[in-house]
Amino acid sequence: MTLYLLCFAxxxxxxxxxxxxxxxxxxxLSMGILGYAVNLFLVLVGYRQGGHYxxxxxxxxxxxxxxxxxxxxxxxxxxxxxxxxxxxVALAIxxxxxxxxxxxxxxxxxxx
Amino acid sequence: MNSGMTIIVKTVTRxxxxxxxxxxxxxxxHGHLTPGGGFAGGVVLALALLNVLxxxxxxxxxxxxxxxxxxxxxxxxxxxxxxxxxxxxxxGGTFFYNFISKGSLYHLLSAxxxxxxxxxxxxxxxxxxxxxxWVLAEARTSKGDAA
Amino acid sequence: xxxxxWLNFLFVLMIIGSIVALExxxxxxxxxxxxxVGLGVSISFLLLQAPDLAIVQFLFEIFCVVILIQAxxxxxxxxxxxxxxxxxxxxxxxxxxxxxxxxxxPLFKVLPPFGKPLMSTAQYYLDHGAEQTGAANLVSSxxxxxxxxxxxxxxxxxxxAILGTFTILRKTAKAKHHGGQHE
Numbered sequence: 001m002t003l004y005l006l007c008f009a010x011x012x013x014x015x016x017x018x019x020x021x022x023x024x025x026x027x028x029l030s031m032g033i034l035g036y037a038v039n040l041f042l043v044l045v046g047y048r049q050g051g052h053y054x055x056x057x058x059x060x061x062x063x064x065x066x067x068x069x070x071x072x073x074x075x076x077x078x079x080x081x082x083x084x085x086x087x088x089v090a091l092a093i094x095x096x097x098x099x100x101x102x103x104x105x106x107x108x109x110x111x112x
Numbered sequence: 113m114n115s116g117m118t119i120i121v122k123t124v125t126r127x128x129x130x131x132x133x134x135x136x137x138x139x140x141x142h143g144h145l146t147p148g149g150g151f152a153g154g155v156v157l158a159l160a161l162l163n164v165l166x167x168x169x170x171x172x173x174x175x176x177x178x179x180x181x182x183x184x185x186x187x188x189x190x191x192x193x194x195x196x197x198x199x200x201x202x203x204g205g206t207f208f209y210n211f212i213s214k215g216s217l218y219h220l221l222s223a224x225x226x227x228x229x230x231x232x233x234x235x236x237x238x239x240x241x242x243x244x245x246w247v248l249a250e251a252r253t254s255k256g257d258a259a
Numbered sequence: 260x261x262x263x264x265w266l267n268f269l270f271v272l273m274i275i276g277s278i279v280a281l282e283x284x285x286x287x288x289x290x291x292x293x294x295x296v297g298l299g300v301s302i303s304f305l306l307l308q309a310p311d312l313a314i315v316q317f318l319f320e321i322f323c324v325v326i327l328i329q330a331x332x333x334x335x336x337x338x339x340x341x342x343x344x345x346x347x348x349x350x351x352x353x354x355x356x357x358x359x360x361x362x363x364x365p366l367f368k369v370l371p372p373f374g375k376p377l378m379s380t381a382q383y384y385l386d387h388g389a390e391q392t393g394a395a396n397l398v399s400s401x402x403x404x405x406x407x408x409x410x411x412x413x414x415x416x417x418x419x420a421i422l423g424t425f426t427i428l429r430k431t432a433k434a435k436h437h438g439g440q441h442e
Contacts, residue, residue, distance in 0.1 A: 001367055001368070001370070001372060001373065002263075002267060003263065003266055003267065003270065003373050004367050004370060004373070005360075005364075005367060006267065006270035006271065006274065007270065008360065008363065008367070009274055009360065010270065010273060010274050010277065012356040012359065012360060013274060013277045013278055013281070014277065015356065016281075016352050016353060016356050017277075017281045019348070019352045020345075020348050020349045020352040020353075021281065022345070025286055025289070025327075025331055026281055026289070028327075029280055029281065029289060029290070029293050029327075030281065032293060032297075032323070033277045033280075033293075033296065036273070036296060036297065036300045039300070039312075039316075040300060040303060043303075043304060043307050043309055043312065044307065044373065045370075045376065046376050046378075046381070047307050047308070047373065047374060047376065048374060048375070048376050049373075049374030049375070050374075051308055052308065053147075053308040053309065053310055054308075054385065054396075054397040054398055055146070055147065055310070055395060055396050055397065055398075056217070056218075056389055056395040056396075056397070057395070058218060062385075065385050065397070066307070066308045066309070066376070067376040067378060067381040068381060068384055068385070068388075068397045068398050068401055069378060069380060069381050069384065069401060071309045071311060071312055071398050072398050072401040072402045072406060073409075074309075074312055075151060075311060075312060075315060075398065075402055076402065076409060076410060076413040078151075078312070078315055078316060078319055079151055079237065079315075079319070079413060079417060080413055080416050080417065080420075081319075082241070082319050082322065082323060083240075083416060083417045083420030083421065084420055085323060085326070086244045086248075086326060086420060086421070086424050087420045087423045087424050087427075089248065089326060089327065089330045089331075090247075090248070090251075090423070090424040090427045090428050091427060092330070092331075093248070093251055093330055093428065094427050094428070097251075105345075139314075143396065143399050144393075144394035144395065144396050144399045144400070144403075145394070145395045145396060146395075146396065147310035147311045147313075147314055147396070148311065148314055149311065149396070149399050149402070151315050152311070152314045152315045152318055155315070155318040155319060155322055156318065158322070159318070159321065159322065162325065186421075187418070190414050190415065190418045193410075193411055193414050194411065197407065197408075197411060207407075207408060208404070208407035208408060208411075210392060210393075210404055214392070214393030215393055216393075217389060217393060217395055218395055222393045222394070223392055223393040223394040223400070224392070224393060224404075225403075225404075226392065226393075226394050226399060226400065226403045226404060229403045229407070229410075230399070230403065233410070233414065236414060236417065236418075237417070240417060240418070240421040241322060243421065243425075244326070244421060244424055245325070245326060245329065247424060247425055247428045247429065248326065248329055248330050248424075248428065249329060250428070251428045
């Protein structure tokens with residue numbers, strides 16, 4: 001349970017960065033931290049005590065293995081995260097070319 | 113910046129880039145037996161191409177890799193994945209049916225369509241990540257020219 | 260239980276690393292701190308018996324750091340000192356985060372203890388995966404065979420993200436190039 005709580009604390013650090021920071025670079029990094037926390041939590045939930053990694057190696061009694069389903073989901077999630085990070089970076093570069101700043105409080109025309 | 117780095121870096125890169133490419137292909141082809149697979153191997157291939165881009169500069173890499181052709185391959189690989197799934201409907205009745213024979217466990221040529229899908233995903237990931245870095249570098253250089 | 264101790268240590272390290280990454284003024288230092296956090300995630304995956312994920316996370320972390328440094332390192336010198344964060348907003352966010360943490364404490368008691376997985380679906384994959392797909396790597400068999408349709412969606416998302424990046428950046432590059440020729 002301590003591990004789950006620490007994972008949640010990591011998530012809250014990322015949330016704090018997304019809400020309270022004004023620099024676009026810091027917001028992109030906080031989105032990365034949020035992704036790490038969620039991926040770690042999914043893999044933590046699938047861990048089995050004393051489990052073996054889910055790859056067969058020819059042992060005759062097949063050992064107790066950890067849950068492979070969260071690992072498969074997280075595998076695709078990491079790749080998607082990188083694609084979205086690249087797209088956000090591209091948007092930030094475009095905003096910098098237009099407004100010459102990364103401070104979101106100075107990008108006036110985005111204000112709703 | 114466009115001409116790349118010193119001759120020492122270029123020589124070392126010329127030798128090592130083939131080894132990195134070979135390692136990436138090894139990871140992709142053994143994806144159904146060992147840790148790794150299309151995602152990890154694709155990133156290794158993209159990092160090898162990125163090595164060439166950093167060492168030799170942009171104009172040389174543009175000629176060596178023929179970038180417009182690579183973009184077409186990158187777009188087509190998503191379609192190839194769909195084609196494999198549709199072939200599964202044709203032979204087995206369900207989408208992504210494993211229609212090639214399974215072979216025996218722990219052999220390289222086994223597991224039916226899994227190695228094919230691994231190769232397609234590796235190609236897709238490698239080319240798309242390399243093209244992202246290429247476009248980001250292009251944008252930064254054009255901005256530097258303007259400033 | 261040594262694994263839990265190691266994981267506790269790594270998680271505390273990652274929390275400290277992410278706070279450092281968010282609070283530092285220098286952009287290069289923050290990106291490197293994020294790289295440290297990502298490598299900690301990679302080692303945690305290795306300890307949690309997921310070597311596939313460890314390899315992928317390690318490589319993607321390197322790639323992420325390269326992309327961020329390449330994109331941001333030249334633009335950051337002149338505007339970092341002017342960007343002050345709002346103190347009231349920061350205090351309110353930290354307070355809300357602490358309240359959320361305390362308020363969610365009872366929810367975590369509902370979860371099963373560490374080391375006992377929630378889902379029973381996995382046993383079917385572990386028992387029948389090898390003979391039904393012929394792959395020794397069961398994660399690979401789930402990604403590409405049982406859940407091939409999910410992976411197709413993932414390929415589509417990657418394709419769309421890359422296409423979006425191209426559309427956003429190519430237009431600016433061409434416009435700048437055209438403007439330069441015009442002058």
